[in-house]
Amino acid sequence: MEKMTLSEQEIINAICYFHAKFKQVKPTDVEVELMYDDAAGYTAEAYVNGQMEFYNTVNFITAIRLYIEEVVNRDAISARIMLELHEDEGIIAKIEW
DSSP states (O other): OOEEEEOHHHHHHHHHHHHHHHHTSOGGGOEEEEEEETTTEEEEEEEETTEEEEEOHHHHHHHHHHHHHHTSOSOSTTOEEEEEEETTTEEEEEEEO
C-alpha cells in the first residue's frame, strides 16, 4: 500500500486550487484559513475579493481529491484520505492507495 502525507500548506494549496477553479480566479487570489472544532470537524474559510465561503469536512476532502488528481497526478477516487490534527504540524492529510 502506497502512502503520502500532505502538509498543512499543501492542504491550503489544495483548497486555494479548488476554490480558484470554480470561481475562475488564480489560486494566488484565494486566501484560506483552516480550522478544527470538535463539533464541526475540519473546516476552512476561503476568501476571494472580500467574499468568504465556508468549507465543511466533505468540501475539504473534495478539494484534496481534486488536488491529488490534477496537481499530484494520482488517482484520487481510490485514495483513502484521513485528516489529522497535530500540535506541531497543524492539520495534515494522510493518504493511502
